[in-house]
Amino acid sequence: MQLIACPWCGQREETEFHYGGQAHIAYPEDPYALDDEQWAQYVFFRDNPKGPFAERWVHSAGCRRWFNALRDTVTHEFLAVYTGATPPSTTSTAPAAPQRKGQEASR
């Protein structure tokens, strides 16, 4: 059982948290400007990298607040937790920002 460092509460056991999928997938600015394929990319498709991955987590059994984390999907190690829009630049292993059809509008 891992410890996860909630940005507000500090290290807590992982059972206190819920996973929220890939981070930095913004709700499209204008969903109606997207065709079905582009909208489906937003709704259904997510990256599945081997290595560092920017994810959302929520401290559901604690402060109930959402935050982002950079986690290595091979070792499960949390490389960073953060609340900003991008992973901290101090991390040398920051992944390329996900760029997919249907998302440009949201940036």
Add this chain to the structure above:
Amino acid sequence: MNAPFRADGHGHVDRDITLSFTFDGTAYTGHRGDTLASALLASGVHHVADSIKYRRPRGILTAGVEEPNALVQIEAPFPEPMLTSTTVELYEGLVARGLSGQGRLSSEPDSARYDTVHAHCDVLVVGAGPAGLAATLTAARSGARVILVDELPLPGGSLLGSQERLDGAPSAAWVSDVVAELDTLPDVRVLRRTTAFGHYDDGLVLALEKRTDHLGAAAPEHVSRQRIWRIRAQQVVFATGAYERPVAFDDNDRPGIMLAGSARTYLNRFGVLPGRRAVVFTTNDSAYPAALELADAGVRIAAVVDAREEVPAHWRAACDERGIDVRAGHVVTGTSGIERVSRAHVAAFGQGRPGERQGIDCDLLLVSGGWNPAVALFSQARGALRYDAAIGAFVPAQALACVRTAGAAGGNFTLAGCLADGADAAARALSALGRTGGPVALPATDPLPDAAPGRVLWRVPSPRDGADGSHQFVDLQRDALVSDVLRATGAGLRSVEHVKRYTTIGTAHDQGRTSGVMTSGIIAEALGVDVADMGTMRLRPPAVPVPFAAFAGRNRGELFDPVRVTSLHPWHVEHGALFEDVGQWKRPWYYPRAGETMDEAVLRECRAARTGVALMDGSTLGKINVQGPDAGVLLDRLYTNMMSTLKVGRVRYGVMCGVDGMAIDDGTVIRVAEQEYLLTTTTGNAARILEWMEEWLQTEWPDLRVHLTSVTEHWATIPLVGPRSRDVLALVAPELDVDNEAFPFMSWRDTPVAGIPARVCRISFSGELAYEVNVPAWDAITVWKALIAAGDSFGITPYGTETMHVLRAEKAYPIIGQDTDGTVTPQDLGMSWVVSKKKPDFVGKRSFAREENQRGDRKQLVGLLPADERTLLPEGAQIIATSDIPAPPVPMLGHVTSSYRSDALQRTFALALVRSGTQRIGETLYVPLDGQTVAVTVTEPVLFDKEGARRDG
């Protein structure tokens, strides 16, 4: 003479305390401090059980947790299967019998307590042998919070099983000094009889403490029998020692064949001689002190058979001194014996093939094939291992950031080395914590000549012609042979994991402690590859068997899962309600009267609601208070319909969808004030919807000034339903104008009810004239009783969830999660009217326009009327187009989601999701049931009061 094999002057057992026990129906005695195995050996009993597959007699191979053979079933005082006799501490009145691999669970409930403790420390040390004690002392003296766990009742580990001296005195003196000092330190906890069995991420180690097992029937009832320790450590030092490994040879499984180090332990820890006349077969130095100590205690050592060509001179000299025949370059090729080994077959081992054999009579054959570091715990949390060819075993490749090994667990097999390594591991752990510990003076060890390298030998080839290893046992518990391994490699298996699963080697209770590395060696030999490339079996928790009862701890029976009850629960119990579990809630299901069946009770409750007045406890509805200037904006974005236009004093029904457009919840929203709403959710969905709303608020629209709070348990909710509900309400709410014009449908009023400040809503989940009385939970019982009293002359009837379901289904009000399954849109439910056309966007809206969601052949909610009005369709039943069931695959049109008997319709009916359902209204479809099909007519979903004439009374 009950214990003829007890050796005077040896061992830590308390000979003043004699304990009686029974094994396989025979009475024996032993002493406090014995294990069941040591007490049996003291009485000369070696044959403990027969093997699981070949029913061969089996004895006691080891003195500890690695025992593959000597399984027992405890019959009294606590029935418990599958225990190793080498780890069962003897107690008065113990009744046990040998097991052939399979035990029998007790048929009586276990009345003992079990519990769990969470503990935190700076440094956790596992193992109280020389390395562990040196590590603990070093860490403890620095002032760190330290926990030391050890599986034995006495500290000392391997020191208990040897005659090695520290500072020129028996090692017990040093051990007791160390433990006495640890006992004085307030931040040090020493846990005895505690086995670490699981090692997880971030320094989490789970250990099982056996607190009262050793007391037998004298165990106090108020003390938990076993306890799981969940220890979160900043730094972990595994000083877990090493397990001796055997060598495979023909008939290497007879009782009386024992690992050399274990025999040494029986002598030194228990004062037991495991035989009178022994042959010692070794590949390394470690068997010599065992042979010498046993010889000095009176065991006749018939021969030491050393597979190495060269025997170190000092060991040969020590043997010569005692007249022990040492045969270098020889091996044991096989054994004779029936119930017990009677002869070892010894032969010269020249060019990898044994020469002519010679028999040596013995009643004990001691074997040492070298030592495997106990790396299971280290490697469980991804500690990498590497093969060390010098010792023929796997050792930790390198320490992890917060985990290290010390002593024999790291391949360091000398006493001086273990002590130094333990202190060093602790110093490194302290340094990683930013602490400094002063050096700890370690005790001096007896001077020892340099150890000579051992010979790595996995198996002795059989001297028999054409032998295929079919008499050479690898995993004694699984009765798996060398020939089984060779059959696996012959079948093309190349991975040790595949061979493990093919042969079942290493899958028994002992986790292959004596067989795993040997298997890697035999496979590597067979395939002609290096053991280092072959690797070893992945080691997973739990490292030792842990009873489910211990894992469960206090979470049994009523403590297994929290039970949530409403403030009206005692009234329901008092009035004979049967309860239904909804999530963690207990909800009244129905209130049967004397002699009533469930069907009769539900029909009566339904009739009361449709013709008179009835009430229920709806307090479990999820309730979320939404406050802030942007509350309306948030709700507009999350509900499919408009909430910001709702006027204070009014109520609106709403549906929420996921971004995929599928309905995820529904409920009512009331506008409490300009900047405050109160919304309700499905009972089982309350927490999920609050999280869902928070997720959007926090991650997508943090600019919105809104706060969300669960108020589910603050409010009790009492639906008051039926044509006479207005009359009843008027009696208890004198200040309320209950006239339909003054208090219209979908509005709410704050008014005293039975003198209690209440919020009354005109909401109907039945289609009848109905109210929902909300009061603070504390006052619910007062209001409930007042309603019952006021309704008495109208025949007011309490009803439960079953009646609620019938009433709502007659009106086709869906239950999200019962009539939907995450693939159903509001349109599929026939509720296009709840989807706003005015709002530019809301969660789910874009998906409604997807081609997939526009298809005419989606499944839609319809009603079903079975041709026979008495037939009750099972919920979940499939729906097909033909009266005969075609050959598979059968085309499925949908399934029944809700099905009830209706008092109002005087027949059964169902709701169903059916492909192209709305276009099939009037069609006849079929439901397979009990090997036949039932004809059903597809109808509009609303089956009762289609025009909605009843809601205003």
